Amino acid sequence: xxxxxxxxxxxxxxxxxxxxxxxxxxxxxxxxxxxxxxxxxxxxxxxxxxxxxxxxxxxxxxxxxxxxxxxxxxxxxxxxxxxxxxxxxxxxxxxxxxxxxxxxxxxxxxxxxxxxxxxxxxxxxxxxxxxxxxxxxxxxxxxxxxxxxxxxxxxxxxxxxxxxxxxxxxxxxxxxxxxxxxxxxxxxxxxxxxxxxxxxxxxxxxxxxxxxxxxxxxxxxxxxxxxxxxxxxxxxxxxxxxxxxxxxxxxxxxxxxxxxxxxxxxxxxxxxxxxxxxxxxxxxxxxxxxxxxxxxxxxxxxxxxxxxxxxxxxxxxxxxxxxxxxxxxxxxxxxxxxxxxxxxxxxxxxxxxxxxxxxxxxxxxxxxxxxxxxxxxxxxxxxxxxxxxxxxxxxxxxxxxxxxxxxxxxxxxxxxxxxxxxxxxxxxxxxxxxxxxxxxxxxxxxxxxxxxxxxxxxxxxxxxxxxxxxxxxxxxxxxxxxxxxxxxxxxxxxxxxxxxxxxxxxxxxxxxxxxxxxxxxxxxxxxxxxxxxxxxxxxx
Numbered sequence: 058x059x060x061x062x063x064x065x066x067x068x069x070x071x072x073x074x075x076x077x078x079x080x081x082x083x084x085x086x087x088x089x090x091x092x093x094x095x096x097x098x099x100x101x102x103x104x105x106x107x108x109x110x111x112x113x114x115x116x117x118x119x120x121x122x123x124x125x126x127x128x129x130x131x132x133x134x135x136x137x138x139x140x141x142x143x144x145x146x147x148x149x150x151x152x153x154x155x156x157x158x159x160x161x162x163x164x165x166x167x168x169x170x171x172x173x174x175x176x177x178x179x180x181x182x183x184x185x186x187x188x189x190x191x192x193x194x195x196x197x198x199x200x201x202x203x204x205x206x207x208x209x210x211x212x213x214x215x216x217x218x219x220x221x222x223x224x225x226x227x228x229x230x231x232x233x234x235x236x237x238x239x240x241x242x243x244x245x246x247x248x249x250x251x252x253x254x255x256x257x258x259x260x261x262x263x264x265x266x267x268x269x270x271x272x273x274x275x276x277x278x279x280x281x282x283x284x285x286x287x288x289x290x291x292x293x294x295x296x297x298x299x300x301x302x303x304x305x306x307x308x309x310x311x312x313x314x315x316x317x318x319x320x321x322x323x324x325x326x327x328x329x330x331x332x333x334x335x336x337x338x339x340x341x342x343x344x345x346x347x348x349x350x351x352x353x354x355x356x357x358x359x360x361x362x363x364x365x366x367x368x369x370x371x372x373x374x375x376x377x378x379x380x381x382x383x384x385x386x387x388x389x390x391x392x393x394x395x396x397x398x399x400x401x402x403x404x405x406x407x408x409x410x411x412x413x414x415x416x417x418x419x420x421x422x423x424x425x426x427x428x429x430x431x432x433x434x435x436x437x438x439x440x441x442x443x444x445x446x447x448x449x450x451x452x453x454x455x456x457x458x459x460x461x462x463x464x465x466x467x468x469x470x471x472x473x474x475x476x477x478x479x480x481x482x483x484x485x486x487x488x489x490x491x492x493x494x495x496x497x498x499x500x501x502x503x504x505x506x507x508x509x510x511x512x513x514x515x516x517x518x519x520x521x522x523x524x525x526x527x528x529x530x531x532x533x534x535x536x537x538x539x540x541x542x543x544x545x546x547x548x549x550x551x552x553x554x555x556x557x558x559x560x561x562x563x564x565x566x567x568x569x570x571x572x573x574x575x576x577x578x579x580x581x582x583x584x585x586x587x588x589x590x591x592x593x594x595x596x597x
Contacts, residue, residue, distance in 0.1 A: 061286060069296050070282045077303040078275045084577065085271060085313060086263025087216040089207050090149070091174030094121040095200040101193065103165040103201075106135075107178070108187040113156040115179050117208065120146050121172025122227045122239070131160040138164060146171070148227040149261060150217035151209060176201045177208055213463055214473060214578050216263060220460040222315040226266040229315070230255055237414040241427070242434050245406040246357035247317025266315040273319035274312025277326060278303045281535060284330045285542060287337070288503055293555065294542050300562060301538040304569040307454070307477040310576040311528055314460065314473075317358050318531055324355035325365045326535050329510055332369050336376040336506075342390065345373075349394025353402040360431075361514075361532055366395065368513035372506060438523040444596075445524035448515070452486050452537070454479055458526050459596040461578060469580045472597040475527055476575060477534075479591070480568045484561070485537035488544040495547075507543060510536040 097103065110133055124146040130138040144154055156178075178186040185205075191198050209216045218226050228240035228248045233255035240248065254265040278299050285298025302308055312319040331348035335341050352369060355362030373391055377383050407418040407427065418424045446456035454477030461473040489511060496504045515533050518525060549555050571589060574581045575597045586597035 062283075066282075066286060066292060066295070069292060070279055070299070073282065073296065073299045073303060074275060074279045077278045081271050081275060081309070081313060084215060084579070086214070086265075086267050087209070088260070088262055088264045090216060090260075090262040091119045091204045091207050092259070092261055093200050093203060094172045094174050095193065095198055096121075096123070097167050097171040097173065097193065099167065099169045099171075101167060103167075103173075103198075104135075104192045105163040105165065105176070106189045106191075107161050107163075108189045110159060110161040111178075111186050112159040112181050113178050113186065114181050114183060115153055115155050115157075116176065117151065117153050117179070117212075118144075118176040119151050119174035119207075120148060121174050122148055122230055122236070123169070124167060124171035124173075125169050127171065128166040129154070129156075130164040130166065131156070131158055132162040132164070133160060135162040138162075148218055148223045149230070150219075150223070151212040152217075153212055173201060175204050175208065177205065211465065213471065214263070214461050218263070218315070219473070220314060220316075220458075222266070225251060225317055226263075226315040229266050230261050232256075232410055235412075237412045238410065239414050241413045241416075242431055243317065243359050244357045244403060244431075245410055246354060246402075247320045247359065249406065249410065250320055251315065251317065263315070267313060270315060270317070270319035271313050273323045274308060277308065277312070277319075277323050277535070280323070280326050280330060281538070284326070284333070284535075285539070287330070287333055288507075288539060289542060289546055291546075293558070294546050297545065297558065297562065298538060298542050301481050301541065301565065302535065304565050305478045305481055305534070305538075306569055306572050306576045307457075307475055307527070307531070308534070309569075310460065310473055310475050311531060318528055321355055321358045321361060322531050322535070324351045324358060325362060325514075325532050327351040328355060328365060328369060329536075332372055333506060336372065336502075345390060346394050349391075349398055350402075352395060353399035356399055357403045357406050360435075361529065364514040364517045365510075365532065367517075368509045369395065371509050371513060375505075435523060440524060442524050442526070445526055448518040448521075448525060448529075451527055451530035452482060452489075454482050454527065455592060456527065456594040457596070458528060462597070463578075463580075464583075465580060468583050470583045470586060470597075471578050471580045472575050472586060473578045474575050474595070474597055476572065476595065477527070478565060478568050478572070480561070480565045481538060481541060484541050484544070488540035489537070491544050491547075492540050503543065507536055507539050511540065 126146055127144040129142040129144055131140040132138040140158055142154060142156065180186050188202055191201055224240040225248060228238045229251040231238045232249055232252040250269050251266060254268045255261060258265055281302045282295045282299035286295035289295065328348050328351035331344045331351065334344040335348060338344060348369065352362060352366055355365060377387050404421060404424050407424040416427060418427050444458045450456055457474045457476035459474050463471045492504050492508050495501060496508055511533055518529060545558050545561060549558055575586065575589065
């Protein structure tokens with residue numbers, strides 16, 4: 058039997074994956090940030106004494122994993138404090154606040170338990186102001202002034218958390234340091250994976266809490282090649298599958314952020330990959346086991362993995378019924394691999410790290426209680442969000458999620474927006490309709506597999522009433538790309554030319570290049586972002 062992959066496949070895989078990896082690591086995040094923190098209990102206060110009465114233009118400080126809002130009070134004599142400045146807390150982020158007043162003493166009041174990493178004051182000429190001493194409960198502390206070399210000139214996503222990193226990166230830090238974990242509305246596995254570089258390096262910096270997600274994004278490109286070769290048999294279409302993922306702007310933005318969606322989508326993709334191997338290859342038990350294993354990892358990261366399980370079940374039962382292999386032994390294997398093993402892994406992720414901030418999970422009973430809490434949280438969630446969007450707009454990337462923005466100087470702006478490459482996404486809508494017609498006419502196995510992988514994981518979103526976002530479509534996206542590749546494959550066979558494929562890929566790459574500033578956080582003139590705004594619902 059001819060080998061599916063030869064040396065040229067491995068060369069293509071390596072080139073595409075490494076090129077994407079190189080691009081993805083550019084400006085991923087800072088390697089240094091404060092790593093010593095002063096923990097302040099609720100209603101305690103910090104007294105800061107400057108060396109002399111100085112006009113302060115601003116304060117710059119780095120927050121840890123605890124705290125809400127603070128009050129900063131100013132005084133010249135440490136008796137009468139006449140100014141109160143409110144400061145908002147964000148986990149593991151540099152922040153800046155204007156002061157514009159002459160003072161010598163400052164009191165920082167915290168209404169809740171708080172964690173601070175570093176604090177710096179600047180005078181009117183933006184020079185650092187010497188601090189005489191800092192005391193907490195009348196005891197001198199140096200924790201807030203011991204890492205001045207980490208203070209950034211410009212606060213940005215490179216050195217601070219943004220969007221949901223304030224939950225996921227914070228919780229990864231807490232996992233890595235044996236603290237009570239803050240984020241509980243999703244299973245622990247993704248945050249445990251995210252915590253690995255933090256545990257190994259002992260550093261809480263953006264590069265490290267984004268590292269595992271970025272690696273997952275890189276691996277997606279590799280798996281797309283492997284999967285594409287299995288589905289379409291030719292290097293051209295395997296390469297096209299990988300390149301669509303590599304040049305999708307949404308994939309780029311989402312996987313470089315320190316959240317857990319990268320792991321979810323990678324595990325779902327691998328689960329379908331091994332299910333396809335199960336229905337086409339000889340090593341059936343091993344492939345079925347691996348499909349179930351990655352399904353388990355997906356559901357232990359986010360419950361959206363369960364939606365993929367519906368499609369996997371349909372593919373599994375369709376195959377064994379069609380091949381007259383509907384036996385007790387095969388059903389038992391499916392039950393073991395897709396029910397028992399996922400339950401064991403799901404429970405284990407809680408029991409490995411049972412400390413959650415508001416409750417603990419030292420037993421199976423407590424894990425089940427936590428699961429019920431999670432279900433109630435998501436099902437009862439009624440809060441709205443400006444960047445939420447209904448499911449029927451997702452295939453068109455009509456309302457992206459605006460993750461980050463920053464301005465420097467009068468006309469320079471930076472943005473990170475979760476926006477899809479519409480050359481891929483819109484073609485995906487056409488390809489989906491084409492596959493429906495093709496399946497009706499030909500009953501083609503590959504077409505059936507791709508359609509099931511799109512339709513059934515997508516259907517549950519139709520019945521969810523809570524606010525949803527474009528990133529919920531991410532788990533469907535790889536199979537939309539395969540639908541596009543199949544459409545282009547059939548078109549190339551019909552016209553007996555691959556020119557259309559190269560033209561299409563060129564358009565995909567052009568879109569990526571044009572919108573790269575909008576998904577990478579690099580500074581550009583503000584009118585550039587106005588120029589690339591296709592819909593009014595696109596924010597940069």
